[in-house]
Amino acid sequence: MQEFLVEITTTPPEGTPQAEVDERRAAEAVRAKELVAAGHLARLWRPVGEKRSLGIWLAADEAELQAKVLDTLPLRPWMTVKVTPLESHPNDPGKVS
Numbered sequence: 001m002q003e004f005l006v007e008i009t010t011t012p013p014e015g016t017p018q019a020e021v022d023e024r025r026a027a028e029a030v031r032a033k034e035l036v037a038a039g040h041l042a043r044l045w046r047p048v049g050e051k052r053s054l055g056i057w058l059a060a061d062e063a064e065l066q067a068k069v070l071d072t073l074p075l076r077p078w079m080t081v082k083v084t085p086l087e088s089h090p091n092d093p094g095k096v097s
Contacts, residue, residue, distance in 0.1 A: 002058065002059060002060065004056070004058070004062070004065055004085055005054065005056060006057045007053070008054075008082075009051065010052075011080070013078065031072060031074060040057055040059060040069045044056075
C-alpha cells in the first residue's frame with residue numbers, strides 16, 4: 001500500500017440546512033471508522049484553529065485512493081482535496097531496516 005498525505009477542506013454550500021450538514025457529518029464519522037478498519041485511513045489531524053484536516057491515507061495507487069476511498073466519503077461533494085503521494089525518506093526514524 002502506498003501512503004498519501006491528504007489535505008481536506010470541507011465547505012457545505014450556502015443555504016444547506018443544518019440538519020443535512022449534521023447528518024452527513026455523522027455518516028462521515030461512521031465511514032471514517034470503516035476506512036480505518038479496512039486499512040485506508042492511518043492518521044487524521046486538524047491544524048489548531050483551522051477547519052481543514054490533514055491525514056495519512058493508504059491505497060494501492062492514487063486511482064484507488066480517489067475512486068474507492070475518498071469518493072466514498074459522505075462529505076466528498078463539499079470537499080476540496082489535495083493529495084500528495086509519499087515515499088519513505090532515508091532518515092525516517094520509523095523506517096524498519
